[in-house]
Amino acid sequence: MQIPLQIAFHRAEKSEWAEQEIRDRVDKLYAYYDRITGVRVTVDQRAGNVERTLPPVVRIEISLPGKAPLVVAYEPDRLQQKFQNPDLGNAINDAFAIAERQLARLSEERQGRSKAGQHDSQNQFLGHVAQLFPEEDHGFLLTKEGGSLYFHRNAMLQGDFDKLQVGDEVRYVEEIGDTGPLATKVRVVAARRE
Template sequence: MQIPVEIAFHNVSSSDGVEDAIREHVDRLERIYSRMTTCRVRVDQRNRNSNETIPPVVRIEISVPGHKDIVVSHEPAHLQRKFQAPDLNNAINEAFRIAERRLTKHKDKLCDHGTAEMVHEASNEFRGQIADLPPEKDFGFLMTKEGGLLYFHRNSLLSGDFDSLQRGDQVSYVESMGDTGPVASKVRMLG
């Protein structure tokens, strides 16, 4: 990290053991994503009751380059639902468990390790027709349902014979981004 971890306590006493546990969790976060710039942890005992069963709130703010801060903070009710008798250690462990999950999700999104939602190709497939086929060229143009023209190359044709294509033939295609703008790819002849 570029900035050392910041740990603050509010309405709760600090101890070396608690701070060491927090620092160990932060080290684990750094192993997950080494590009963290800073991590701020605040332990806050917002409410108290007579039998001391309300756990403190642990708020974690993780700064990563090029992204808004990843913030983890949950109310005591979350811990009271999850643990029978939640304490400071439960609050710290649960907050860092959530932080690890969010940081891993952020890292996977950047690395595109398959966390992106899978979309079937058919949902991106459109219908059009052959609009122009310049003679003795390896490309042509499709007319989209909106009336625009899209370039396609001979190699984009997945079914049918490029040399037998004629103006007005119905096709399906997937629109993608080429070097100079949108193009039709995965072009298929329709019966």
């Protein structure tokens, strides 16, 4: 790394374990992409509520030669949909998992091996519709790991978004979007029976 690692805590209490965890996870990023020139990590407690249950946002900015910086950041509600009681540990783990997947994809592209060449059936997962927001054209799938994954109306390849119901079984491909993982190529396998 040409630029030293920068870690900042904004409106969040600085902790030794969190700083060490961030340093360890940054070291692991090089296994995914060895041309990283700098990393800046910000832990920001942007929002708060009375119960103080909103997790902080972990923002990672990775400098790469000849490319725009790779940035991973999202709002706290993403963690609240994914975990029952999200904390700083969940926020760090989730943000770095997204960064690792994006760097792995960049590395594959750099080496001329893109996942796009693989058949979709190798990358499909089974899930269930967990939440629907038809007025906003999106919903969330429940993954086999028990996590929540965003999908948009336009991600539907088979089936009608307007006829979807909570509980419907679907197949999907997980990809990395601008704000993290999301479901694409969603196909209805079995509609929930009333």
